[in-house]
Amino acid sequence: MNSKPPLARxxxxxxxxxxxxxxxxxxxxxxxxxxxxxxxEGDPLSGVVGLLRPVLAELSRDTLNGLTVFVVPGKDRYSAxxxxxxxxxxxxxxxxxxxxxxxxxNFVPFPDQLAKPIGAALATGLADTGVELPGLDLLPVQLxxxxxxxxxLLENDATLxxxxxxxxxxxxxxxxxxxxxxxGPFLSPFAxxxxxxxxxxxxxxEGPDSDLxxxxxxxxxxxxxxxxxxxxxxxxxxxxxxxxFGAYTEYAVFDERTKQLxxxxxxxxxxxxxxxxxxxxxxxxIGYYQGRTEVHD
Amino acid sequence: MRDVxxxxxxxxxxVVAKELAAKGLDVLLLEAGPRxxxxxxxxxxxxxxxNNPLSGYFRLGxxxxxxxxxxxxxxxxxxxxxxxxxxxTTQHFYGNYxxxxxxxxxxxxxxxxxEYDVNHRFPxxxxxxVPYFEWVEATAPVMTAAMGAKEQTFFRGCETLGLPVQxxxxxxxxxxxxxxxxxxxPGGNAGRTTDRNLLxxxxxxxxxxxxxCFQGCMRPIGAPRNQFAKRSTDNSYVPMALTAxxxxxxxxxxxLIADAYVTRIHAESxxxxxxxxxxxxxxNESGAEHREQAKVVVMAxxxxxxPRLWFNSGLPNPNxxxxxxxxxxxxxxxxxSMDDYTGNPKGVGxxxxxxxxxxxxxxxxxxxxxxxxxxxxxxxxxxxxxYTNGRGATGPWDGPAGRVIGPxxxxxxxxxxxxxxxxxxxxxDDVEPDNRVTLSALPADENGPIPKVTFxxxxxxxxxNRNREFMARKAAELLRGAGAKKVYRIDWAPLILHVxxxxxxxxxxxxxxxxxxxxxxxxxxLFIADNSALANALGGPNPTLTTQAxxxxxxxxxxxxxxxxxxxxxxxxxxxxxxxxxxxxxGELGL
Numbered sequence: 001m002n003s004k005p006p007l008a009r010x011x012x013x014x015x016x017x018x019x020x021x022x023x024x025x026x027x028x029x030x031x032x033x034x035x036x037x038x039x040x041e042g043d044p045l046s047g048v049v050g051l052l053r054p055v056l057a058e059l060s061r062d063t064l065n066g067l068t069v070f071v072v073p074g075k076d077r078y079s080a081x082x083x084x085x086x087x088x089x090x091x092x093x094x095x096x097x098x099x100x101x102x103x104x105x106n107f108v109p110f111p112d113q114l115a116k117p118i119g120a121a122l123a124t125g126l127a128d129t130g131v132e133l134p135g136l137d138l139l140p141v142q143l144x145x146x147x148x149x150x151x152x153l154l155e156n157d158a159t160l161x162x163x164x165x166x167x168x169x170x171x172x173x174x175x176x177x178x179x180x181x182x183x184g185p186f187l188s189p190f191a192x193x194x195x196x197x198x199x200x201x202x203x204x205x206e207g208p209d210s211d212l213x214x215x216x217x218x219x220x221x222x223x224x225x226x227x228x229x230x231x232x233x234x235x236x237x238x239x240x241x242x243x244x245f246g247a248y249t250e251y252a253v254f255d256e257r258t259k260q261l262x263x264x265x266x267x268x269x270x271x272x273x274x275x276x277x278x279x280x281x282x283x284x285x286i287g288y289y290q291g292r293t294e295v296h297d
Numbered sequence: 298m299r300d301v302x303x304x305x306x307x308x309x310x311x312v313v314a315k316e317l318a319a320k321g322l323d324v325l326l327l328e329a330g331p332r333x334x335x336x337x338x339x340x341x342x343x344x345x346x347x348n349n350p351l352s353g354y355f356r357l358g359x360x361x362x363x364x365x366x367x368x369x370x371x372x373x374x375x376x377x378x379x380x381x382x383x384x385x386t387t388q389h390f391y392g393n394y395x396x397x398x399x400x401x402x403x404x405x406x407x408x409x410x411x412e413y414d415v416n417h418r419f420p421x422x423x424x425x426x427v428p429y430f431e432w433v434e435a436t437a438p439v440m441t442a443a444m445g446a447k448e449q450t451f452f453r454g455c456e457t458l459g460l461p462v463q464x465x466x467x468x469x470x471x472x473x474x475x476x477x478x479x480x481x482x483p484g485g486n487a488g489r490t491t492d493r494n495l496l497x498x499x500x501x502x503x504x505x506x507x508x509x510c511f512q513g514c515m516r517p518i519g520a521p522r523n524q525f526a527k528r529s530t531d532n533s534y535v536p537m538a539l540t541a542x543x544x545x546x547x548x549x550x551x552x553l554i555a556d557a558y559v560t561r562i563h564a565e566s567x568x569x570x571x572x573x574x575x576x577x578x579x580x581n582e583s584g585a586e587h588r589e590q591a592k593v594v595v596m597a598x599x600x601x602x603x604p605r606l607w608f609n610s611g612l613p614n615p616n617x618x619x620x621x622x623x624x625x626x627x628x629x630x631x632x633x634s635m636d637d638y639t640g641n642p643k644g645v646g647x648x649x650x651x652x653x654x655x656x657x658x659x660x661x662x663x664x665x666x667x668x669x670x671x672x673x674x675x676x677x678x679x680x681x682x683x684y685t686n687g688r689g690a691t692g693p694w695d696g697p698a699g700r701v702i703g704p705x706x707x708x709x710x711x712x713x714x715x716x717x718x719x720x721x722x723x724x725x726d727d728v729e730p731d732n733r734v735t736l737s738a739l740p741a742d743e744n745g746p747i748p749k750v751t752f753x754x755x756x757x758x759x760x761x762n763r764n765r766e767f768m769a770r771k772a773a774e775l776l777r778g779a780g781a782k783k784v785y786r787i788d789w790a791p792l793i794l795h796v797x798x799x800x801x802x803x804x805x806x807x808x809x810x811x812x813x814x815x816x817x818x819x820x821x822x823l824f825i826a827d828n829s830a831l832a833n834a835l836g837g838p839n840p841t842l843t844t845q846a847x848x849x850x851x852x853x854x855x856x857x858x859x860x861x862x863x864x865x866x867x868x869x870x871x872x873x874x875x876x877x878x879x880x881x882x883x884g885e886l887g888l
Contacts, residue, residue: 001423009595023431025344036423044305070702070703071674071702071703072702072706072707073707080459084703084704086704086707088707088711090707099345099666101338102351102709103349103351106352106365106366119536126825142459176599180604185451195703195704196683199680199683200683200684201682202679202680202684203679203680203683203684203686206679206686207686207687212733227370227737227738227739227749228370228373228873230372230373231370231372233372233373234371234372234373234374234375236374237374237375237675237676237677238376240674240700240702243672243677244670244671244674244702244706244770245344245667245670246345246667248666248667248670248671249343249344249666249667250343250344251345254343254345254346257339261343267667267668267670268666270666270710270711270712271666271669271710271713271714272712272713272715273642273665273714274642276491276552277509278342278343279493279507280491280493280505280507280516280517280518281487281488281490281491281501281505281507281516282443282445282488282491282505282507282508282516282640282643282644283490283491283506283508283643284446284490284506284640285443285445285483285488285644286440286442286443286444286445286446286448286449286490287443287444288444288475289444289448289452289462289474289475290462292441292464292475293299293441293482294441295441295463295464295465295474295477295764296439296465296466296468297425297466
């Protein structure tokens with residue numbers, strides 16, 4: 001194995017948020033975890049892969065926190081960071097991120113069949129040019145280990161959740177919109193963006209000639225090629241719609257066992273829906289328009 | 298050997314089942330999804346519990362909700378709202394039963410004749426369809442809708458447009474009216490109280506104005522299944538099919554098997570003609586496969602599943618129209634923010650409409666929070682105030698069309714859902730061959746290769762786009778007239794409901810799958826009896842009545858052609874689905 005990844009790989013890892021989340025300021029891995037792995041052949045990588053999985057899960061969650069508050073801002077620090085603080089609860093209080101992750105990760109047959117090729121494309125295909133990145137001083141050997149561990153995980157993990165490539169995509173676009181987002185508070189570049197910058201990410205994702213879509217497409221054989229680009233077009237819309245739907249449902253306060261609510265849903269608070277809880281009916285019947293109760297030809 | 302096997306117990310299949318069961322045929326009705334035999338145990342009326350596309354009780358998937366939903370490929374910004382289960386999409390519909398406009402039938406000769414989808418007309422006359430409309434209207438039964446606050450607000454807007462009120466079943470020109478809907482009208486305490494203790498059957502009958510149409514109707518409390526207010530087929534036609542011996546002389550109850558996915562239609566050459574002989578289905582729970590023979594097979598699995606099953610069965614597709622002409626109503630959504638109370642989330646989902654042949658129509662639609670939020674964020678025009686995605690049309694609404702999200706949406710609903718009035722734009726959409734179902738290149742599931750729905754959402758015909766723009770402007774004018782302070786146009790991305798015509802019947806064998814009897818041109822003894830059989834988008838009216846009228850006609854054709862019987866619609870009187878004999882037998886059967 002070649003132990004020295006090109007500069008492009010470092011940029012890529014930084015841009016999907018992994019470099020910062022793993023070993024940046026406030027990162028979740030000690031650098032020694034990477035340094036301890038020899039660059040030689042063998043199994044030791046599996047230890048790093050094991051360490052990486054929870055890092056990626058946190059990275060995904062952080063990224064999607066940045067997404068759900070974009071859709072429904074609230075009292076949280078993510079909403080404040082994007083410049084839309086609110087006095088009323090939002091997606092995080094409604095557990096919108098959990099809803100979205102649950103939706104993405106169970107969107108069959110994604111985990112095995114589609115997320116893996118998308119993940120592989122992300123891991124192997126996307127070299128970066130022209131984006132200046134603030135310094136991240138990582139030794140080549142550490143970087144190489146991290147890179148290989150990510151590849152191993154994306155290409156071989158049968159339980160790879162779709163939320164990860166989605167989060168990676170959002171972060172990649174986030175650093176295209178604002179290269180400075182590779183560093184800062186939160187784990188993920190996307191969560192560091194302003195509201196307008198997040199909108200710009202969706203503009204890039206959703207555009208009919210999205211560069212990212214085109215780039216990903218070339219890494220798939222026909223007939224999957226257009227299925228993957230089509231999927232990304234679908235997700236450009238669906239991420240927002242799913243997040244909104246989830247945040248306005250009773251998801252966070254529904255007890256599956258009793259089929260009752262354990263509190264008033266955020267969506268109901270925000271909309272004034274059913275002030276006294278679920279009903280069997282309303283006193284809404286006024287009469288019949290112009291008194292007409294039947295018509296005939 | 299069965300007489301008839303029907304694939305799918307949604308909006309269309311149960312109609313054929315009930316009609317042929319009444320004639321004493323041996324009918325097997327197979328449904329891929331669950332049968333919700335006890336909604337009070339199985340449903341809640343909460344939005345995520347009901348309508349989550351992955352895990353809700355109204356998803357597309359097997360009965361066991363711990364198992365994955367069935368994945369379908371849609372390779373564009375769109376949303377195909379499919380449902381499995383007995384009742385199909387009628388489980389979440391609003392019970393609207395308007396008739397198709399006369400202009401979509403082949404005998405229409407009024408001056409605006411050329412303004413309809415003239416290349417895809419029904420291959421028979423409106424006059425021939427009327428008795429079937431009447432039969433279904435009596436069976437469901439269809440009634441003139443009651444008025445709640447949101448309907449009153451909608452009518453206030455209509456009154457400013459200079460249009461007449463429609464007082465006939467047939468739509469003769471631009472006009473507005475209460476819906477003709479299959480919702481039992483409020484009786485007793487229904488619609489008059491919020492006190493749960495007063496809303497039990499029979500002190501309350503019909504619609505209690507609960508506002509939960511989209512989450513399924515199980516009201517009033519304690520009513521027999523066939524007296525639930527909303528006449529989804531699980532409340533109307535299916536109970537009739539299961540009790541045919543109780544209300545029809547010589548009737549024979551249908552056998553219904555749910556959670557059973559049909560994976561193949563079998564056919565063989567007989568006398569030189571390919572002929573359907575039966576089906577194979579698979580129990581979702583155990584995976585066990587069953588094969589059964591039948592004299593006639595009827596497909597009614599829906600516009601997406603019928604083409605899939607056809608392809609997976611290896612049936613011929615000589616003119617390449619199987620799955621083509623996948624047609625919706627190119628919906629759009631225009632929302633008004635009012636100072637006054639509108640009662641938006643209460644009452645029947647949609648109980649007022651405006652028709653504008655040949656363009657389409659408008660409906661008021663009341664929405665619960667999550668569906669309302671979904672409706673205002675599904676768009677092909679980007680995020681309002683941020684980017685337009687190359688669209689963002691301007692007009693008599695405020696600002697560019699597009700998604701209302703984030704702080705702007707929170708502000709919009711901060712006055713309460715019941716300060717909004719939402720209008721659904723229903724477009725008369727041309728049948729287009731490039732909008733279609735094919736088999737997906739993505740991995741197959743346990744039932745075979747999965748369907749892929751391709752929608753060229755930005756490349757519809759000039760007439761379709763003209764119709765949509767015209768109706769969106771009318772919606773904005775209506776909302777202004779009703780007193781809206783601010784009007785938003787969403788420019789919905791394809792939200793694929795009211796989907797039709799993917800296995801269409803037609804005048805020409807070059808662009809249709811079915812002949813004028815709804816029998817497949819390429820496979821004898823194989824009929825189609827759901828929305829996919831419709832010849833076109835009907836001009837815009839909601840498809841359920843026309844589908845069911847056509848399915849009734851198809852049942853007659855089957856009975857005449859293959860069982861030597863006589864047609865009955867012009868000779869007999871229909872039994873209403875609320876008939877007490879049905880209720881009694883349901884009770885005896887524990888249903």
